[in-house]
């Protein structure tokens with residue numbers, strides 16, 4: 001059960017606000033009422049009545065909650081199923097199991113993924129759902145998001161392996177706000193549309209989808225990963241998308257790893273957002289072009305993509321990896337630890353249009369923040385706290401996670417989980433049942449059931465070339 005919001009006073013924490021006016025405060029108090037930050041300062045305790053819960057922040061650093069701008073929560077159940085053995089790449093396993101999901105699988109997959117998000121200090125998640133087979137599937141994802149306590153966006157997509165000539169269910173998309181009016185969303189969730197777009201569908205499909213999204217005022221998200229299907233891909237063709245009128249501030253493009261100079265200029269010119277998923281890009285696509293995109297002024301944010309690939313919610317570990325890769329790739333120092341933290345917080349909020357709500361810590365914003373123990377062995381002796389976190393911080397340092405005024409993790413442990421409603425336990429059981437069902441139904445659409453069994457250490461592992469799976473249509 002979701003914990004109640006609590007009026008809170010966090011005391012004596014080292015605040016990294018990610019706001020230029022507030023800056024960093026070495027001995028800050030943070031007062032929270034009704035899920036909103038009321039006051040930040042060194043002596044907020046002097047003016048606080050005794051009805052708030054005190055959280056002693058001594059020996060901690062406080063950051064805004066991380067913002068993840070592209071995550072396929074539904075396939076969180078596939079963690080451990082994908083590996084390096086032939087036939088066990090992400091796309092093959094996903095295609096094989098996607099048709100066998102039941103509605104409850106979608107709910108628990110999302111709960112499981114969002115529990116990991118909480119564990120890693122991520123308080124806002126954009127759920128890019130690319131296996132919507134009907135309204136109930138979408139509703140299960142939405143309900144799971146609300147039950148998790150986190151903020152975010154649900155982007156309504158299409159069934160996995162959908163035929164290129166079919167459009168998303170635009171009728172149900174239009175019905176979403178009727179079914180989920182604002183008073184059911186707790187002020188924490190909004191909606192968008194996830195499309196396959198011009199790379200994978202004909203004009204009559206994507207034109208209708210764009211037209212519907214814009215008439216409904218919904219933001220659009222789309223993978224830009226031609227590199228997965230084209231050998232020697234050297235560009236994204238974004239100038240053509242701009243000519244078609246598809247680009248703009250309401251469009252989020254994902255990956256764009258092979259963007260050339262013209263592509264990048266088109267992104268900057270149109271205000272199109274870019275979500276980079278460095279861990280999955282490095283694994284299957286190529287180098288994320290963070291330096292070039294930032295130098296051009298493109299709105300960039302970061303994302304996990306999927307728990308099915310070799311990734312986890314260890315955001316600080318990801319930031320450290322990106323800095324090192326960029327140093328090796330470009331030799332440039334454009335990417336600093338503080339800039340990386342901005343990408344993971346306030347720039348993520350900007351991508352989702354939530355910059356007035358979350359992403360930095362200032363009075364008036366919602367209380368989404370993370371306390372990390374700065375006295376843990378990997379963070380001492382301490383120099384600059386921002387550099388320490390990004391260069392040596394890890395998920396284990398996260399002591400407390402507060403989302404919309406609710407304490408969801410405390411003393412390093414997730415709250416409110418246990419028993420029959422524990423997302424980890426339930427997701428594991430649902431994953432096993434999913435595999436059994438796929439095997440029993442003959443697994444007509446994919447590899448033999450044996451090849452999608454969880455890795456148990458007895459199978460031989462041989463590295464699969466990054467793009468060997470070369471998926472044709474589905475993503």
Ligand SMILES: [Zn+2]
Pocket residue numbers: 070072128223254305
């Ligand atoms: Zn993706």
